[in-house]
Amino acid sequence: MKKSVWSMCGMCTVRCPIRVETENDEVTWIEGNSHLLGGALCAKGSAGIALLNDPERPQQPLIRKGGRGAGRWDKVSWDTALDYVAEKLNKIVDRYGPESVMMSCRGGPFADIVKAFIHGLGSPNFTNHDSACGRNAHHASLSLYGVGRTGFAYDIKKTRHLVLFGRNILASLRVAEVNQVLDMLDSGGRLTYVDVRQTMTGIKANRFFQVRPGTDYALALGMINEVIREKAYDQEFIDRYVSDFDALVTFVEPYDVDWAARECGIKAERLREFVRELALDRPQVVFHPGWMTSRYRDSFYSSRALHILNVLMGNVEVEGGQIFPKGPADCGVKGLRSLDGQIPKPTARRGDGVGWKYSHFDKGPGLFHLFYDTMVTGDPYPIKGLICVRHDPFSCFPDPAAQKEALDRLDLLVAIDTHYSEFGWYCDVILPESTYLERDSMIATQKGTKPRFICRNPAVAPRYDTRSLSEIIKGLADRVGIGHYFPYNSTAELQAWQLEPTGVKIEDFAEKGFVELCKKPIMYDRQNLDGRFKTPSGKIEIISQKLTEAGLPSLKPYESP
Structure with missing residues (x-):
């Protein structure tokens, strides 16, 4: 007997929504959920049948x-x-x-x-496992905004300029995110890519900075310096929501474009051109922090510098920028x-x-x-x-x-x-x-501008x-x-x-494999973000009070590798 089952992939941490076809209790086909991914699925997800039929996995306790x-x-x-x-x-x-x-x-x-x-x-x-993965980027975000790495979603499809440090996004497993990047490029958006080697993303990028290994932080500091020098930042946003901006201005003074170019092995004029583009494109500019930058001794401060660049763009809670993920409560x-x-x-x-x-x-x-x-x-x-x-x-x-x-x-x-x-x-x-x-698994909440509940269902009986x-x-x-x-x-x-207080029934998942909690995307009032930043001061903290209390610098001088 043939059947089709809505479920969630389990081949990596992304957990894409999928549709599984079976016949006589055998999986015959796996594809992305057509309602969210248009049927697309990465190679790893498509290989799930091999995982199921692997005879060398543990077969009993x-x-x-x-x-x-x-x-x-x-x-x-x-x-x-x-x-x-x-x-x-x-x-x-x-x-x-x-x-x-x-x-x-x-x-x-x-x-x-x-x-x-x-x-x-x-x-x-x-x-x-996260202390071996994205914890540096998480704590960098936490020290600045008071919310961690997953405290923001990125509206890539509508951004005008996406900047990636080592995030080879077009070779990644996040199918939805890849599609958003391609849509952004098709609509005329720019992609700037930074890495020590050429990649699939670098090939598609409008600009590729091939930097000397271990110099991500130097490049980010040079970008901050030039953004400030050119006044390419959002002064109104900074005045309202950011503390200790003056300390940042003073700190980055030595790290000008010419210094960054020498340190990173790139051309200074290309870096200046890049910053001029940022001035035109902001606030629809995203410096995507990903899970990590290069694994290096200053990677916490590299990640923090990328978050600071987002702050300078004033890109919080705007279309094409960083957006606070919305949950069920935002939908009533x-x-x-x-x-x-x-x-x-x-x-x-x-x-x-x-x-x-x-x-x-x-x-x-x-x-x-x-x-x-x-x-x-x-x-x-x-x-x-x-x-x-x-x-x-x-x-x-x-x-x-x-x-x-x-x-x-x-x-x-x-x-x-x-x-x-x-x-x-x-x-x-x-x-x-x-x-x-x-x-099957617990019902999960997926936050975003249109939050949803999503369900994993078994496609076949355990082997x-x-x-x-x-x-x-x-x-x-x-x-x-x-x-x-x-x-x-x-x-x-x-x-x-789990579902009892929500008013949603398990039968509601049958049509699409998920239940959307609102019909239109939800955005907060950008003019009233007070209380959204969970730092001690309630503002975006260039100088983190918690880092200071721990005896750690918020802005650390660069050391050449």
Whole structure:
């Protein structure tokens, strides 16, 4: 029998909406959701069938026998595996306290259930992979605007000038974003690209700055200097919403265009031409910070400089600029119920020091790599259990030998994953999750100018003895005495529980795979953005109060590589 299923891709972090065709419980075709992507899907998404049919993924729960990393496993039932993990967790909690357990995941819209489990256990130590990804750009944004990296959406299609530092966007996995760039170029918009090597995006760009490696920050400082010198910035926006602009003017004085050109290996006149174009194109100019700039010692300040350039353009909450993502409340709709939102906040301080020792960092997901010191020293308390959900720290962080030395001090290592990973291979237990084509997930909210709820549905039955994350977490929660925080017996019941206050029914997803919460794009009044910037001063802070309190500079002098 043939059928068509609306769902969400799971081949990368973008989670594009998809349509899956099946026949006799076999996937025959995957494409992008026609209502949002026009059927387009990247090569990775199209390869999802291979992920589903991979015979070398874990096919049932596994408990290690022999030493860690030996590769010898006992194949066990789900009851045996969950009982084993629960017994270990209970022993750790009884001896060391619940804060001695930490849990990490991929992050994203389904992290709520992971947070709920670790917080329900009584531990504050939820974390994710992001300290090895976009955390620098996130904290740079937070220090300036008071909102993090996902606190802005970028209206690329309507921008007049898109500037990318190392963001090879046309070779990326974000199909919708790629289409927006192409539409922008077709409508006469400009694309400036900065990188150490030529790429697909560089080939399509109107201007390509091929810079000397490690000099991203120098180029950004030169741009800021020239924008200020040419008075190509939005004075009205700065006067109203920005603090310490004078400090920026003074700081960038030494970093003129000629200096930046020599340092970066580009022509000064091309940089001057670029700034003259910015003056014509603003405020519809976007310096897209992406996930990161070059991996270098000043990458935090490089990211911060790109955010400052956006501020100078005055591009906040304008078409073609940076836009605050809107949620259900902006549409007059109640949001989804949160599992984590029902749980009392743990009282213990985080084991990585974020939020108390390192008060300038976002304590939400913390910083995974800082836990290694805690594992070794036992300060502020021992870490004795680690559960990773589709997160492989061995592939994210350097020096796996040192990581293993720290992890060997733990009593329990658990991997919840669709496939083997280096970390999973080193664990005590592998709890195999069904692939995205075999499982349903929590309802997710996608914010933007037209926010929506979106749903993942299973296209086929699980090939092996695997389970969805919601089933795995529920099974563990029941066994460690916190099952009352997870009021469902199936993912369908969980979805209905989430939707209860919204007025939306699960049947409403059948037509398109998602439910739009408003018909027209929502924009805030640009003349009344007071309260939108969550900094201590309520303004965009060139000199961050939190960085100052932490003894860190907001504007750091450039050091040549």
